[in-house]
Amino acid sequence: MHDANGEQLATFCPMCVSRCGATATIVEGRLTAIGPDPAHPTGRAVCVKGKSAPRILEHPDRLLHPLRRTNPKGARDPGWEQIGWEEALDTIASRLGQIADESGPEAVVFGSASPSTSALSDSVDWIMRLRRAFGSPNFTCSMELCGWGRYMASMYTFGAPVPGAFMPDLENAGCILYWGYNPSVSRLVHATATVDAVNRGARLVVVDPRRTGLASKADHWLRVRPGTDAALALGLIHVMLDRGWYDETFVRRWTNASFLVRTDTGDLLHADEIAEPAAGTGYVAWDLVEAEPIIYDPAAPTYGGAESRLALSGTVEVVTTGGRVRCRPVLEHLRLHCEAMTPEATEALTRVPADVIVATARTLWASRPLAFYTWSGLEQHSNTTQMIRAVNVLYALTGSLDAPGGNVLFTPVPTNPIDGLDLLSDEQRDRAIGVRDRPLGPARFEFITGEDFYTAALEHRPYRARALVNFGANLVMAHGDSARVRDALASLDLFVHADIFPSPTGDLADIVLPVASPFETEALRVGFEVSQQAQSHVQLRRAVVEPRGDARSDQQIVFALAERLGLGEQFWDGDIDAAWRYQLAPSGITLEALRAEPRGLSLDLSTTYRKHEDRGFRTPSGLVELYSETLAKHGYPPLPTFAEPPLSPRSRPDLVAEFPLILTCAKSLRYCESQHRQIAELRRAAPDPQVEVHPDTAAARGISAGDWVRISTPNGAVRARAKLNAGLDPGVVCAQHGWSQGCGELDLPPSDPFELGGVNLNLVLRQTPSDPTSGSSPLRASLCNVAPE
Numbered sequence: 001m002h003d004a005n006g007e008q009l010a011t012f013c014p015m016c017v018s019r020c021g022a023t024a025t026i027v028e029g030r031l032t033a034i035g036p037d038p039a040h041p042t043g044r045a046v047c048v049k050g051k052s053a054p055r056i057l058e059h060p061d062r063l064l065h066p067l068r069r070t071n072p073k074g075a076r077d078p079g080w081e082q083i084g085w086e087e088a089l090d091t092i093a094s095r096l097g098q099i100a101d102e103s104g105p106e107a108v109v110f111g112s113a114s115p116s117t118s119a120l121s122d123s124v125d126w127i128m129r130l131r132r133a134f135g136s137p138n139f140t141c142s143m144e145l146c147g148w149g150r151y152m153a154s155m156y157t158f159g160a161p162v163p164g165a166f167m168p169d170l171e172n173a174g175c176i177l178y179w180g181y182n183p184s185v186s187r188l189v190h191a192t193a194t195v196d197a198v199n200r201g202a203r204l205v206v207v208d209p210r211r212t213g214l215a216s217k218a219d220h221w222l223r224v225r226p227g228t229d230a231a232l233a234l235g236l237i238h239v240m241l242d243r244g245w246y247d248e249t250f251v252r253r254w255t256n257a258s259f260l261v262r263t264d265t266g267d268l269l270h271a272d273e274i275a276e277p278a279a280g281t282g283y284v285a286w287d288l289v290e291a292e293p294i295i296y297d298p299a300a301p302t303y304g305g306a307e308s309r310l311a312l313s314g315t316v317e318v319v320t321t322g323g324r325v326r327c328r329p330v331l332e333h334l335r336l337h338c339e340a341m342t343p344e345a346t347e348a349l350t351r352v353p354a355d356v357i358v359a360t361a362r363t364l365w366a367s368r369p370l371a372f373y374t375w376s377g378l379e380q381h382s383n384t385t386q387m388i389r390a391v392n393v394l395y396a397l398t399g400s401l402d403a404p405g406g407n408v409l410f411t412p413v414p415t416n417p418i419d420g421l422d423l424l425s426d427e428q429r430d431r432a433i434g435v436r437d438r439p440l441g442p443a444r445f446e447f448i449t450g451e452d453f454y455t456a457a458l459e460h461r462p463y464r465a466r467a468l469v470n471f472g473a474n475l476v477m478a479h480g481d482s483a484r485v486r487d488a489l490a491s492l493d494l495f496v497h498a499d500i501f502p503s504p505t506g507d508l509a510d511i512v513l514p515v516a517s518p519f520e521t522e523a524l525r526v527g528f529e530v531s532q533q534a535q536s537h538v539q540l541r542r543a544v545v546e547p548r549g550d551a552r553s554d555q556q557i558v559f560a561l562a563e564r565l566g567l568g569e570q571f572w573d574g575d576i577d578a579a580w581r582y583q584l585a586p587s588g589i590t591l592e593a594l595r596a597e598p599r600g601l602s603l604d605l606s607t608t609y610r611k612h613e614d615r616g617f618r619t620p621s622g623l624v625e626l627y628s629e630t631l632a633k634h635g636y637p638p639l640p641t642f643a644e645p646p647l648s649p650r651s652r653p654d655l656v657a658e659f660p661l662i663l664t665c666a667k668s669l670r671y672c673e674s675q676h677r678q679i680a681e682l683r684r685a686a687p688d689p690q691v692e693v694h695p696d697t698a699a700a701r702g703i704s705a706g707d708w709v710r711i712s713t714p715n716g717a718v719r720a721r722a723k724l725n726a727g728l729d730p731g732v733v734c735a736q737h738g739w740s741q742g743c744g745e746l747d748l749p750p751s752d753p754f755e756l757g758g759v760n761l762n763l764v765l766r767q768t769p770s771d772p773t774s775g776s777s778p779l780r781a782s783l784c785n786v787a788p789e
């Protein structure tokens with residue numbers, strides 16, 4: 001389409017998880033504007049970052065050519081020397097081959113920026129394929145801080161990624177629960193859909209230390225003390241069980257609520273332990289009518305219609321091969337586990353008023369179906385896995401899973417998998433860094449934590465990580481203890497970094513590769529996730545302008561590197577179109593059809609609800625596991641358990657005099673994570689990092705709005721400007737991470753991320769003590785003080 005203002009091209013913005021359908025305006029070969037495309041399933045609106053895409057593309061700091069370091073690591077100036085792609089790729093391939101020959105392919109770690117904060121969503125599956133074809137089980141992408149909770153921890157309850165893949169069905173929800181998630185900042189398309197839902201009468205519950213955008217529309221805003229979310233969830237479960245506010249039919253049939261737990265050991269009773277009926281396999285429940293045990297065998301997962309007769313409360317005596325044993329059903333066990341978490345006791349821990357807890361439990365129950373989402377507020381704690389378990393168990397009790405208006409798996413467009421899962425042997429998978437120490441954690445799924453990666457690089461445990469092939473990830477800024485990240489990256493024999501812009505992480509690389517902006521390259525997107533309509537949509541995003549300099553897409557880099565590494569066969573000999581054709585084949589959609597319709601094509605798919613009624617859940621028992629035997633076997637609590645954050649006023653009263661405040665953090669509206677500060681259009685309205693402080697807390701310290709303040713933790717101090725927020729608990733402050741970039745146009749110099757007194761929050765946060773199951777870092781519940789500069 002052409003008009004006086006330029007050519008209008010259909011596209012979508014992949015710069016964050018929202019992936020908004022958009023229209024690009026092109027004038028004389030230049031991108032001049034990005035605007036919404038209301039006809040696209042995610043195209044209602046675009047944000048300020050999307051609108052700034054032209055400035056991002058044309059920014060003078062862009063990386064335009066492959067670079068090779070000529071000065072030693074640690075030198076202030078890397079001494080970048082421009083090289084050609086051939087030389088860059090050949091050097092990388094030969095060095096990687098040599099390292100793999102000497103130390104095994106596992107010595108090479110691959111990495112990427114999170115697909116939620118960048119266009120890496122275009123190519124992350126291809127990077128996975130390259131890694132697996134190469135033979136390395138090690139991928140670092142901050143999964144332990146972003147994704148673990150939504151995609152993996154929930155496997156231990158549901159056998160499925162809820163709410164990661166089983167998304168909230170906002171269009172039909174009776175009640176929406178956002179727990180540590182603020183889509184008004186972080187996912188525009190969810191924010192608009194939520195406002196629609198509220199306007200049509202859906203209830204909204206927000207659990208957040210801050211009164212965020214949507215919290216002002218919420219029926220209940222629960223101002224939780226950072227890091228005590230598991231206690232809050234247990235307190236809500238207490239009320240739900242106490243009042244009978246749970247879906248008994250679902251709970252009986254589709255959870256392990258009726259399985260018997262031995263009171264002597266706390267373990268589940270197994271069929272082979274009981275005397276009558278004669279030994280079988282599986283678990284044991286209690287038939288109240290027959291007054292005898294009844295066996296549940298996951299291989300034939302049914303009670304044969306006896307569900308309604310199963311005991312869910314009380315205690316029974318079971319004759320086992322070792323004598324009489326007192327047992328109680330899991331639900332009773334859970335009830336007792338939560339017994340002490342009365343609304344008042346929960347208030348004392350979480351600072352959420354007892355009456356609000358009761359009222360919230362009532363709303364969650366009375367306004368079903370419940371759809372929920374959790375994110376960063378829960379994923380960056382030393383107790384993340386148990387927090388997620390607690391919220392998941394609470395959710396299971398509502399019976400809304402996979403029901404219309406609950407969390408559902410929108411039917412995806414059928415495609416061939418491309419992430420190369422079958423290319424990595426189990427033997428290699430077992431070598432993932434960290435999997436021995438945390439066998440149920442992200443390493444089990446080939447995601448290694450930052451902490452474990454740096455230990456492998458610096459301390460050679462469990463073996464030495466020698467190389468990193470990294471697509472974007474700004475590890476120095478993303479992880480606690482930035483100085484340790486720097487030391488680990490500097491210790492590598494080979495560090496290859498592909499990026500659009502220079503970064504403090506890229507500055508430590510041996511070879512830097514220039515990546516094209518997403519608006520300069522083609523990419524295939526299958527499914528836009530947030531609704532059935534969006535998930536049915538397939539789009540081949542075209543290059544709306546030419547790439548600058550020698551920049552190439554991540555996918556092109558992957559394919560070129562694969563060929564150099566002798567892996568061309570697994571990469572269609574470098575032919576990306578052929579790879580896409582393979583991927584698309586089951587969908588019936590052709591590449592030609594997509595190229596002819598740049599706005600994308602939609603299949604006519606409908607959601608299948610309650611799939612468990614056909615095939616159960618993919619847990620060991622085939623049921624939703626309120627009690628997780630898998631966790632128990634590895635020494636973790638089988639029922640969700642609260643642990644006080646290790647750096648909190650309760651755990652460390654000795655530190656309270658010096659560090660009386662609780663420090664958490666949240667994302668910025670105008671920037672993605674550590675990016676975009678160099679864009680004047682974005683920076684002008686938010687030039688400095690901010691820390692939100694209650695007015696009384698500020699006044700007591702002589703701090704006024706806009707003042708520069710020192711945020712000190714036991715690890716040192718950084719700076720930020722005070723933003724007064726009367727909605728906060730006076731004992732809580734909320735800062736921002738990701739600050740280091742300068743902005744030349746506004747004369748704002750960059751800030752050294754390793755210098756105390758600078759603006760890099762993660763310099764004074766730590767990765768430890770990390771979550772024992774997942775290795776998640778405690779970035780959102782620390783102790784601090786704020787003081788005027």
Ligand SMILES: Nc1nc2c(c(=O)[nH]1)N[C@H]1C(S)=C(S)[C@@H](COP(=O)(O)OP(=O)(O)OC[C@H]3O[C@@H](n4cnc5c(=O)[nH]c(N)nc54)[C@H](O)[C@@H]3O)O[C@H]1N2
Nearest residue numbers: 113114117118119146471472473474478498499673674737
């Ligand atoms: N204290 C604290 N720390 C945190 C968080 C927090 O809330 N608080 N959040 C955590 C979370 S949730 C995450 S996801 C991580 C984020 O950490 P990262 O995943 O590293 O994300 P960014 O900081 O956005 O940095 C992305 C990098 O990728 C580059 N990039 C952008 N687009 C592309 C592209 O298309 N290709 C390539 N090759 N590069 C690209 C950018 O220029 C930038 O250098 O940080 C974590 N760290």
Ligand SMILES: Nc1nc2c(c(=O)[nH]1)N[C@H]1C(S)=C(S)[C@@H](COP(=O)(O)OP(=O)(O)OC[C@H]3O[C@@H](n4cnc5c(=O)[nH]c(N)nc54)[C@H](O)[C@@H]3O)O[C@H]1N2
Nearest residue numbers: 116117180181182186226227375376377666667669672673
């Ligand atoms: N504009 C913008 N959009 C983004 C990003 C960005 O940087 N900027 N990043 C992208 C990425 S990588 C991610 S991970 C997502 C993240 O999306 P969100 O999860 O929405 O991100 P946050 O705003 O960091 O955190 C959500 C809320 O958690 C609250 N919170 C802090 N501590 C606690 C706590 O202990 N308990 C509870 N319950 N809540 C707490 C914060 O106050 C915040 O309002 O956003 C994506 N989209």
Ligand code: SF4
Nearest residue numbers: 013016019020047050
């Ligand atoms: S919300 Fe994210 S995807 Fe949408 S326009 Fe903004 S940056 Fe792009």
Ligand SMILES: [Mo]
Nearest residue numbers: 114116117146
């Ligand atoms: Mo993230």
